[in-house]
Amino acid sequence: MKPILYSKKLSLTQQWIGTTLLSMLPLIIAVTYATWEMSSQARAQKRLVMEQARISQLSATIQELSKDIERSARQHQLLQEVSLLKILKIKKNQLSDSLSEVKVLLPSLANNDVLQEINNHSEEIILISQRSNANRGQHLENLYSTLKNDSDTLHGQLRSAVQDNLDRAEDELNNVLWRVLITGLLALPASFLLLGASTIIVTRSISRLSLAIHDLGNGKWDKAIGINGPSDLVELGHRLEWMRTQLLSVEQQKAQFTQHITHELKSPLAAIIDAQGILADQIPGRVNNQQMAVLKILRNQADNLQELIQQLLNFNTISQGIAANDEEIDLHNLCKKLIARYRNLLSDASIQINYSGHDGLVTGNAQLIEMILSNLLSNAIHFCRPSGSVCVSWGVREIDNRGQAILNSNTTGSFWWLQVSDDGPGIDNDERDAIFQPFYQGRNKRHGALKGSGIGLAIVKACAEQANANLSLNSIKNKGSKFTLCFPDNG
Known part of the structure; x- marks a missing residue:
C-alpha cells in the first residue's frame, strides 16, 4: 500500500470550527462596539444628569443668595449692626463662589455679562451699606431691583442651557443608536458572506472527494x-x-x-x-x-x-476505447454483409430480415457502427417470434434526437439515425436500464440452444457513448422492440 502522507493542514473539524468563528467575527465586533458605545453613553448620561442637577441647584442658590443679600442689607440699613454686615459679606462670598462654579460647569457662560453684573451689584450693595450717606437708601433700592432682575435673568439662561445640554445629549444618543444599528446591519450580511465563502472553501474538498468516489463507482x-x-x-x-x-x-x-x-x-x-x-x-x-x-x-x-x-x-x-476515425460508410453494403452472416445462424429460416434507408453515405466510425449494427441484429434475431420479421432502417434528419419522427422532412439537422426493430416479446419497463448492463440476462429467453452472453446490448451502449450517439428504446409488451440511435453528422 502506498504510504499515507499526513498533512500539516487543519482537520475538517478544526476548519469548521475556524470558519464558524471567522463568520461570527463581524457579529462579535458589532456587539463589542455596541456594548462600548452604550457603556460610554451611559457614563456620559450619568455625568450629564449630575451636572444639570448641580446647575439647577446653583440657579436656585443664586436666587436665594440674592434675596439673602437684599434682606441682610435692609436689616443692616435699619439696625446698623456690625454682625449683619458680616453676614452680608458671607452671603456675598457664597454668591461669588456659586457664580464661579457656574462658569466651570457652563464654559459657554464664562464671559456672560449677567454673571458679572450680579457679582458687581452685590459688591456695590456691600460698599454702599458701609457708608452713612443720607441718599444711600434710594441707591440701594435701585441695586436691589437690578440684582433681582439679573438673578431672574440668569435663572432663565441656566434653565435654557440645561435644556440645550439635554437636547444635545438626546441627539448624541440617537446618533449612537443609529451607528449601532448600521453596524449590526452591516455585520449580519458580512457574517453570512464569510460563512458562505468559508463553507465553499471547506466543502470544495468534500465535493472533489464525492466526485472521485462517483468516478470510481462508474x-x-x-x-x-x-x-x-x-x-x-x-x-x-x-x-x-x-x-x-x-x-x-x-x-x-x-x-x-x-x-x-x-x-x-x-x-x-x-x-x-x-x-x-x-x-x-x-x-x-x-x-x-x-x-x-x-x-x-x-x-x-x-x-x-x-x-x-x-x-x-x-x-x-x-x-x-477505440480511436476516433470517422469515415464514409455504406450502410447498404454493411447490412447485406451482416445479414448474410446471421442468415447462416438462423434456426428459423422463416424469419424475415429487411433493410432500407438513405441512398447516400453516412459519416462515422466504421468499427463502432459495425459493432452496434451487428449486436442489434443478433439481439433482434434471437428474440424475434417464429416467422416474425426484423427491420433495419436509417435516414438523415428525419427524426429528432429522441427517436421521434419529424413531420416536416425538410427540417434541417446535424445528425443521422439508425433503427433496428423486431416483433418479439418486448422489454418490461423495469428492465429497460438493466438490459444495457454487462452480463445481464433478462426475463425473456432467446431462441436457440446456446444461451446468450448478456453483453451484446452493453457493447451497443458503450459504442454509442464513444460515437457520441443518442441511444433510445421504444418497446411494447408482446409487440416488439425498437432501438434507435442518432449520430452526429460530421460530414
Missing part, C-alpha cells in the same frame, strides 16, 4: 485522484488513489486475460470448424444422413461459440 479509473484541503480528507484522498490504482491494475489484468483466453479459444475452435468442413465435404469418406445432421449441429454450435468469442473480444476492445 469505472473511470484513468484520472488520478488528488484532494486538497483538510488533513483527514487529504488522507482519505490518498487511500482512494491507492484504491484507484488497484482497480485499474485489476481491470487491465482482466482485459489482458480476456483477450488472451479468447484468442486461445479461437485457434482450437477454428480447427474444429475446419475438421467439420472436411467431414461435411466427405473428403475422408462418405457420410450418411444421420452423421451429416450431427455435423450440421456441430457447425451451428461452433458458429454460435465463435460469435460469443467475438462478442467477448468486442466488449474487451470497446472497454479499452
